[in-house]
Amino acid sequence: MGLLRTLLTLPIALPLNGIGWVAGQVAQAVDQQWYDPRRVEAALLALERRLEAGEITEAEFEAAEAEQLAELAAIRAARG
CATH class of the missing domain: 1.10.287 (Helix Hairpins)
Structure with a gap:
């Protein structure tokens, strides 16, 4: 069931994870400059x-x- 759930939620989870990663990179760059x-x-x-x-x-x-x-x-x- 875990693999099936992962495959079914992949179209939603992958972009959300990407957005989280980008937000983290932006926050890190802001901290470095600030x-x-x-x-x-x-x-x-x-x-x-x-x-x-x-x-x-x-x-x-x-x-x-x-x-x-x-x-x-x-x-x-x-x-x-």
């Missing part, structure tokens, strides 16, 4: 450039920098 410290480091450099160009004030820079540094610390903690 938890990439280079993303935060680039944001910190951009903040510094904006400060030097006079686009933001020192107070705005410090607030944004604190957020970015907290995010970087969280990423490093999550990575171990």
Whole structure:
């Protein structure tokens, strides 16, 4: 009965398993990009450039920098 059930449900089970696999691959790629410290480091450099160009004030820079540094610390903690 197990083999018959498998054969009969194959047209439904196979696409569902494929969708699950694709969703897992997408989630893994998103996690890799989201938890990439280079993303935060680039944001910190951009903040510094904006400060030097006079686009933001020192107070705005410090607030944004604190957020970015907290995010970087969280990423490093999550990575171990």
